[in-house]
Amino acid sequence: MIVIGVAFMTRISSLKCVADGSGLFVRNFFSSRRLAWAQVEDFRLGRPMAAPFGYVIHALLLDGGVLTLDATAWGLFGGGNTKRERALASLRAWLP
Numbered sequence: 001m002i003v004i005g006v007a008f009m010t011r012i013s014s015l016k017c018v019a020d021g022s023g024l025f026v027r028n029f030f031s032s033r034r035l036a037w038a039q040v041e042d043f044r045l046g047r048p049m050a051a052p053f054g055y056v057i058h059a060l061l062l063d064g065g066v067l068t069l070d071a072t073a074w075g076l077f078g079g080g081n082t083k084r085e086r087a088l089a090s091l092r093a094w095l096p
Contacts, residue, residue, distance in 0.1 A: 017057075017069045023035050023039070024040060024059065026059070029070050037096055038096070039061055040060070042060045043058065043095075044060060045057060045084060055084060056068055056070065056073045057069045057084060057088055
């Protein structure tokens, strides 16, 4: 049971979303994905797909898909909403 807990916490601590000139790298809980900016239409705030509470940023893809950015699921306390708004503006600044 401890091993499962350690694995779970390790994966959560490795969640990330990195934007650079070539695109967006997203490491979510179950998968990682690299997107070129040409694949991304916009970003939106919304509810997490697997949780009834909180907010995250979703990448809206040109093929009609939606990619949730798990790393943006900061809590309500500690400036979560402010961090999300800043992250949303920063991500949108990368869009062509």
